[in-house]
Amino acid sequence: MRPSDAKEPKVTWRALPRKDQLLLLTLTRLSEPLTQSSLQSYMFYQLKSFDPSLPDSAISAQAGMMQSAFTAAQFLTAIAWGRAADSEYMGRKNVIMIGLLGTSISALGFGFSRHFATAVAFRLVGGALNGNVGVMRTMISEIIKERRYQSRAFMILPMTFNIGVIIGPVLGGLLADPINSYPQLFGPNSRFGGTDGVGWMRTWPYALPNIVSAMFLFTAVLCVILGLEETHEVxxxxxxxxxxxxxxxxxxxxxxxxxxxxxxxxxxxxxxxxxxxxxxxxxELQNNSSSHPDQGPGVTSKPPSKQRLPFSRIWTRNVITTLISHGIMAMHVGTFSNLWFVFLSTSRWDPAHPSPPSHTAQRFPVNFTGGLGLPPAKIGLALSILGFIGIVLQVSLYPYLSGTWGTVRTYRGSLFLFPLAYLVTPYLALIPSTTSPPNAASGIAIWAGIVAVLIVQVMARTFALPGGVILVNNSCPHPSVLGTLHGVAQSVSSATRTIGPIVGGLLLGLGLDIGKVGLAFWVLMGVAMVGACVGLFVKEGSGREIWLEGDDDGESKSESVR
Structure with a gap:
């Protein structure tokens, strides 16, 4: 046994064990946010192409429904995928492969959709087949068992998300509507377009970024098949x-x-x-080797059957509190992501053609409306700034603060930054621009405002998300239901991320109609304040509150409940 006064070596990225498996999980995780964030740079314009007669307020509501379709389907299936991942007949690896294939089918179908209902249907398919986030978190906790590595190990998935947020929007913005974006290459009488332009690009102008996304996803499937090791005990x-x-x-x-x-x-x-x-x-992934000295290489004895905690006993007080906090945070973070790209895409308020007609002047602090009117390429840039800031903060600041303050204090403090970001976001519409409406907003002041808002929001998200994952993981009452608990957490997250964007999109549309674009953001601020208060009651568990007969922790234990 290690002496209690022995000084542990400093935890660095290079010190993490099983870096090969963590790298594969990173590449696998990267393909999904890359695909999802790619959609956001052009979704407003693709929805507009389905019915050009719809006003911006209606498109805002549709965007909320489109985002919620994916998470609604995830809500219905996430627990089932978590249970499947805990099953010896399916395991973690197979669930991840199914999720990646489902997301690729969804991306291709969405890109080739020409009607709103078809696009929603493919988003539902993608959500229903994808329970990967919870399973990946489970695998990381099984690969990295020592707590001193957890703050860095569990930061890998949020960090990978930020990398996807950097690449995805840029990719989507550059590849969307290639005939109009690159007429000299794909348009009429161009190098590749012939007389009338590239036919399939003209028919499906937003298919190309989804084809590229599907290629990334298929590559991730191959990596999982050939390199990812199963972590399920049996x-x-x-x-x-x-x-x-x-x-x-x-x-x-x-x-x-x-x-x-x-x-x-x-x-x-x-x-x-x-x-x-x-x-x-x-x-390295096994607690106790099941091989015997007298057996040849590669021969293992059948592992003994382990008891599994009944689903009804998962619900300890700390699990419930942690899941409520996790769900509220997922709601406002997901809703902001949806409102953000719609707000950036929404037309600027034009005094020559005011919308609504009764709104003849912008009045601080409440009675003002309009967005920034940015095109897909600039929206991609704005969304990528969000990811870039997140990466910098995660690498440079989060490990230090988490090590100094601890997971719980860092998590609680970060929750109070979200309301500030939501409060100031709509005021970007009032910043003076170097261009006049209806042209897209531009200038140093505009981009400085965008960066300032994103620094606050991303700082909060960077510190809250990995801490939230660690707290969910450590609240688990028994290791036999770890995959199930992460599935439940993903289901709760999906439920709130389903409700949030729908309500947020409707409120943003209502705000545009009544001349108060900040309405949705300020309601979101109230939700974030409630979440910050709930976070004060979250505690860090030990990863095991319940012992079952047959469990072994260095000495024989009978079942007991703490």
Whole structure:
């Protein structure tokens, strides 16, 4: 046993164990926010293309419904995917592969949609088949068991999200409507367009970014099949043909690159070598090796059956409080993401053609309206700034604050930054622009305001999201239901992210109609204040509040409930 006074080495990124598996989870996670954030840079304009006669207020409501379709379907299926991930018949890896394939189908269908109902249907399909976030969090907690690594390990998924938020909107903005964006390449009488332009790009102007997104997702599926190790306690001891083939390919490629000159000893056969390598590399994920000294390589005994905590006993006080806080935060963060890109896309208020007609002047502090009228490429830039700021804060500031203040205090403090960001956001419409309406807002003052708002919002999100994940993970009353709890958390998050964008979109549309564009943001500020107060009651658990007969923690324990 390690002496209590022994000084632990400083935790750095290089010190994280199993970096190969964490890298694969990072690449897998990256493909999804990249796809989702790509949509936001042009969704307003794609919805407008379905029916050009609709006013901006109606498009705002439709955008909220479109965002909520994905999360509504996730709400209905997330717990089921969590239970499937906890099952020895499905496991974590298969659930992740199904989620990636479902998201790719959804992206392709959405890109080739020509009607609002069709686009909603494909968003529903994507949400119903995707329970990956909760499963990935479960896998990280099973790969990284030591708490001293958790603040960095659980930061990987939010950090990856921010990387996707940087790349996705830029990609979407650059690739959307290529005939109008790049007429010299794809338009009529162009290099690739022929007489009338590229036909399928003319028919489906927003398909190209979704095709690229689907390619990323299919690549992620291949990475999962060939490289990701199962972490389910029972299923990880079964033969994984995809993983074996991936290691065989790695060995072949390594030899062909000239690394075979080290004179490896001959092997009886390839399959035994791969099986042996699998058992050696997999041992880090196991609490206790099930191999016996007298068994040959790659031979394991069948793991004993483990008791599983009944679903009805998951609901401890700390679990419920943590899930409520998690759900409220997911609601206002998701709603802001939806309102943000709609606000950036909404036409500026024009005194020559006021909307509504009765609104003849902008009046501080409440009676003003309009958005910034930015095109897809600039919206992509604005959304990417959000991701860039998040990456900088996560790498430079979060580990220090989390280590100094602790997870709970950092989480609680960050929740109080959200209301400030939501309060000031609509005032961007009042900042003087170097261009006159109806042209898009522009100038140093405009972009300085955008960056200032995003610094506050992203700082809050950067500190709250990883802390929230750690608190959900550590509130789990028993390891046998860890995947289920993360599925429940994702379901709660999906439920609130379904309600939030719909209500937020309707309130933004109402605000535009009555000349008060800040209405939705200020209601969101109130929701965030409630969430900050609930966060004061969240506590950090131990990861196990309930012991079942047969559990082993270094000594025999009978069932007890703390």
């Amino acid at each position: 299923r990880r001891q079964k033969r994984d043909r995809g993983l074996h083939f991936g290691r065989f390919l790695k060995r072949v490629i390594t030899c062909r690159l000239g690394r075979a000159e080290h004179q490896y000893s001959s092997l009886p056969n390839t399959s035994s070598f791969i099986s042996d390598a699998y058992e050696i590399e997999d041992v």
